[in-house]
Amino acid sequence: MNISIIGVPMDLGQTRRGVDMGPSAIRYAGIVERLENLNHDIEDLGDIQIGRAERVQDVMNPKLRNLKAVAEANEKLAVTVDEVVTRGRFPLVLGGDHSIAIGTLAGVAKHYKNLGVIWYDAHGDLNTEETSPSGNIHGMSLAASLGLGHPALTMIGGYSPKVKPENIVIIGARALDEGEKQLIKAKGIKIYTMHEIDRLGMTKVMEETIAYLKERTDGVHLSLDLDGLDPHDAPGVGTPVIGGLTYRESHLAMEMLAEAQIITSAEFVEVNPILDERNKTAATAVALMGSLFGEKLV
Numbered sequence: 001m002n003i004s005i006i007g008v009p010m011d012l013g014q015t016r017r018g019v020d021m022g023p024s025a026i027r028y029a030g031i032v033e034r035l036e037n038l039n040h041d042i043e044d045l046g047d048i049q050i051g052r053a054e055r056v057q058d059v060m061n062p063k064l065r066n067l068k069a070v071a072e073a074n075e076k077l078a079v080t081v082d083e084v085v086t087r088g089r090f091p092l093v094l095g096g097d098h099s100i101a102i103g104t105l106a107g108v109a110k111h112y113k114n115l116g117v118i119w120y121d122a123h124g125d126l127n128t129e130e131t132s133p134s135g136n137i138h139g140m141s142l143a144a145s146l147g148l149g150h151p152a153l154t155m156i157g158g159y160s161p162k163v164k165p166e167n168i169v170i171i172g173a174r175a176l177d178e179g180e181k182q183l184i185k186a187k188g189i190k191i192y193t194m195h196e197i198d199r200l201g202m203t204k205v206m207e208e209t210i211a212y213l214k215e216r217t218d219g220v221h222l223s224l225d226l227d228g229l230d231p232h233d234a235p236g237v238g239t240p241v242i243g244g245l246t247y248r249e250s251h252l253a254m255e256m257l258a259e260a261q262i263i264t265s266a267e268f269v270e271v272n273p274i275l276d277e278r279n280k281t282a283a284t285a286v287a288l289m290g291s292l293f294g295e296k297l298v
């Protein structure tokens with residue numbers, strides 16, 4: 001595979017400092033070497049430049065914090081991702097907070113008629129400025145990609161929506177806000193909460209997910225928020241939620257995706273080295289990327 005790595009040191013989609021160092025931490029944990037050892041062609045495009053949150057009216061808008069700076073960075077990311085896909089390469093985006101999914105999807109989705117999305121996350125990120133309890137845009141990125149919310153977010157890349165509700169599968173959810181629950185029901189979004197994962201087991205969940213996406217999509221983006229994992233395995237995240245997916249379940253999920261060969265773009269987000277324990281979360285991210293890109297135990 002020809003893989004292009006894009007770092008997005010974004011921390012303006014939420015309020016805890018440090019997640020902007022995520023891309024460095026993941027590189028330090030050895031992502032390039034890990035993927036090169038699997039005989040992939042790796043190109044590291046460096047980091048997207050993130051503006052400063054200096055526009056007073058943005059910062060002060062408690063319903064959409066740092067809207068302008070988040071939107072600008074996502075416009076840049078969309079252009080870079082679009083170019084990577086146009087060159088026939090696989091975009092691998094390293095975050096940064098989850099607001100960057102808006103830009104990644106804007107760059108990817110125009111290349112597919114029916115892009116599928118796997119949202120591996122403790123959260124739904126399906127809030128809009130109306131339903132968000134925090135005003136943090138990292139909790140709005142999936143909604144924005146569905147065309148819901150502020151036009152500065154939904155119109156990144158100049159078009160909307162990026163993804164259809166029936167092409168989304170959420171895996172690992174255990175912290176959903178009221179408005180998000182309503183939206184999931186109203187739009188019929190497929191979701192495996194921790195309840196279904198406990199009941200069915202990860203093998204069945206991934207078999208069903210893969211079969212579901214295979215029959216209706218022509219490409220699949222994996223958006224993996226490290227807080228989908230249990231804080232025991234991924235302590236370095238800004239919004240940890242207990243009772244999450246284990247390291248083992250997550251490896252199995254990545255291995256099954258690798259085997260199914262359905263993933264056409266991916267991002268790993270919310271790694272926050274300041275909150276981490278000896279770069280454990282970045283190391284977990286790198287290990288999961290190893291499995292996603294074909295690493296086998298024997």
Ligand SMILES: NC(=[NH2+])NCCC[C@H](N)C(=O)O
Binds near residue numbers: 132239270
């Ligand atoms: N990408 C994330 N970690 N999102 C967390 C979102 C938390 C909460 N639902 C909110 O809207 O603020």
Ligand SMILES: [Mn+2]
Binds near residue numbers: 239
């Ligand atoms: Mn999350």
Ligand SMILES: [Mn+2]
Binds near residue numbers: 098121123125138225
């Ligand atoms: Mn998220």
